[in-house]
Amino acid sequence: MPELPEVQTVVAGLGRRLPSRSIVSVELLRPDMVRYPGKNQFIAGLKGLVIAYVGRYGKYIEIAGREQRVMSAAPSRPQASLFVHLGMSGKLIWAVPKGPAALEKHTHLKVTLDDGATLSFVDPRRFGMLALGSREELLESAVLPRLGPDPVVSPPSAGELWADLMQRRRPVKLYLLDQTRIAGIGNIYADEICFDARISPFRLCATIRRKECVRLAAAIPRVILAAVAAGGTTFRDYRDAVGNRGQFGQQLAVYGRAGEPCVDCGLPLSFGRLGGRGTTFCGKCQR
Ligand SMILES: [Zn+2]
The missing domain is CATH 1.10.8.50 (Helicase, Ruva Protein; domain 3)
Structure with missing residues (x-):
């Protein structure tokens, strides 16, 4: 089961590749892996997301979208992030496909980025989860749990x-x-x-x-x-x-x-x- 060091390693790897890329297409193969919001809103929100950074909340991977200003006068929409929990057996794999490839078994979500790379969430045992929203919104709706201090960021004295x-x-x-x-x-x-x-x-x-x-x-x-x-x-x-x-x-x-x-x-x-x-x-x- 991935713990903090494994999740942090994935975050570091994605952090070198994803920032400033945008998501151009979304294939959601197992809608029941999405905990929040609904399936259609999840797909619509993910498509076009411009990635600002990759972070971590406990064992959750956060792929954060940039703030979106529709019009300069309008208030900016809160930043939406894709949160991924790897559960017992999940993987989040970045790859550059060398041509059409068969989908790896147990792939539940696959997105394609504007540089042609793909990001796939694969989880055979399906204890993982996906959610899209701001961190505040997801904490508020109890999709994300309230966590104690982080041993890397703020270890307790x-x-x-x-x-x-x-x-x-x-x-x-x-x-x-x-x-x-x-x-x-x-x-x-x-x-x-x-x-x-x-x-x-x-x-x-x-x-x-x-x-x-x-x-x-x-x-x-x-x-x-x-x-x-x-x-x-x-x-x-x-x-x-x-x-x-x-x-x-x-x-x-x-x-x-x-x-x-x-x-x-x-x-x-x-x-x-x-x-x-x-x-x-x-x-x-x-x-
Ligand atoms: Zn001993």
């Missing part, structure tokens, strides 16, 4: 994190997975962050000591930024904007390594379940 942790009784890993507390962290990086901070994923938030919280607050951006630098982690479906795999898998300390030796103490890593999610940790190094 140790003091802020500690104040919040002290209010909560759930295990620290489940806190990290809660998008309303911190945005963008999923199962892979929650395990990696807990190991990096040397804190057991099972520890209840309110029992975390101040100096442990300092380690945790530092681990969150450190792990996420290292993964961004490696282009994210590919297990199965995830690909970047041009179809490459992420390279962070080789740097994972715990996730997917249950039974293998801990990189620190050499003892075999343990495996357990937390909130229904597989959890890998070192029983000796993480307390």
